[in-house]
Amino acid sequence: MIDVILGLQWGDEGKGKIVDYFAPNYDIIARFQGGPNAGHTLYVGDKKVVLHQIPSGIFHQNTINLIGNGVVLDPVTLKKECDTVASFGIDVKKNLFISERTNLILPTHRALDKASELSKGDGKIGSTLKGIGPAYMDKTGRNAIRVGDLLDKNFTSQYIKIRLKHQKLLDNFHFNEDISQWEEEFFEALEFLRTLNIVNGEYFINNHMANGKKVLAEGAQGSMLDIDFGTFPFVTSSNTISAGVCNGLGVAPQKIKEVLGVTKAYCTRVGGGPFPTELHDATGEELRKIGSEFGATTGRPRRCGWIDLVALKFACMINGVTQVVMTKADVLDTFEELKVCTSYNINGTEKAEVPFQMTRVNIEPIYKSFKGWNSDSTKIKEASAMTADMHTYIKFINEYIGAPTRYVSNGPGREQIIRL
The missing domain is CATH 1.10.300.10 (Adenylosuccinate Synthetase, subunit A, domain 2)
Incomplete structure (x- = not known):
């Protein structure tokens, strides 16, 4: 079987760390779409590494990493990345494989x-x-x-x-x-x-699955950037949703088991395009500052805002999300009040659906307010140590989107994940 980790927002949800966290439980990590526009940030020891092309399981010695046919590959970026990875003592020629159908x-x-x-x-x-x-x-x-x-x-x-x-x-x-x-x-x-392992990707992955190997498919960007279902035309050029796993790796739909969707505890977006909950005030600036919200690929400052549950529920629906991973919850530690968008006011009508073309309508977010937890969450190891206010915030989100949050990331460190 194959499990999937993908982003539920506009990318930058922190998927790299999450894939790295789950990687030891899998035999193969496979990238199924996107290219060097992705930036997956990992911490190896105390060193920060940003991967753009290589799957995020590369630092686990016994894990096979596959770049699937749905990816577009920049050989220059790949070579630089391989050099970086090799400097940590990892032999990329041993555990990195590339599908021969991958476009250059x-x-x-x-x-x-x-x-x-x-x-x-x-x-x-x-x-x-x-x-x-x-x-x-x-x-x-x-x-x-x-x-x-x-x-x-x-x-x-x-x-x-x-x-x-x-x-x-x-x-x-x-x-x-x-x-x-x-x-x-x-x-x-x-x-x-030419010196790397170039393989027939679809046979490679299906033969491994037939032999009982566990596969984790790693998505790039986020669901709201999907070429079909994202905020068109401000989208990427590939299918970032779970359906993209099938044509991006050559696996059948019934092979997909768990779909783990990653969302920040708030929202960010890089570059142009609609962003209903964007904050142009001191609160938005505070989110950017505390969350160090600058693009891993471009370095551009990210636009910041409250979590958009209309878009999040839509993303969970089209992906068939079975579990949610919430990242950067610690960024909200010092806020007195938190808000979540529960519906849109579109030209005077309240709606809880993502419109066909966000750029053609005037969207005003309708919020529900929550009391902030006002405590340092970065040291929390167990769910029982989370405050009641933190539990309330997450519980409401779970009920709204119809999918359970199973993990909460409370810092950049590999070990900073609370299992709920």
């Missing part, structure tokens, strides 16, 4: 991403400029180069063909930046990539 991000994909975003002016979607969108466009346009193509003698001609196609598009954007340095790094990274 080329230097011209990054250039196209940048050119496209610059051309949008005030209509920017907040792209991370990592080449994700153009890479997925080539995938759906059936032009992509995949990892397995590296082993083909015609790879160079394939590359030149797509490079020329991209250049025409760049000329249309009047993009004149010199990317020769990017290409130099790219071809150097390709040589490294």
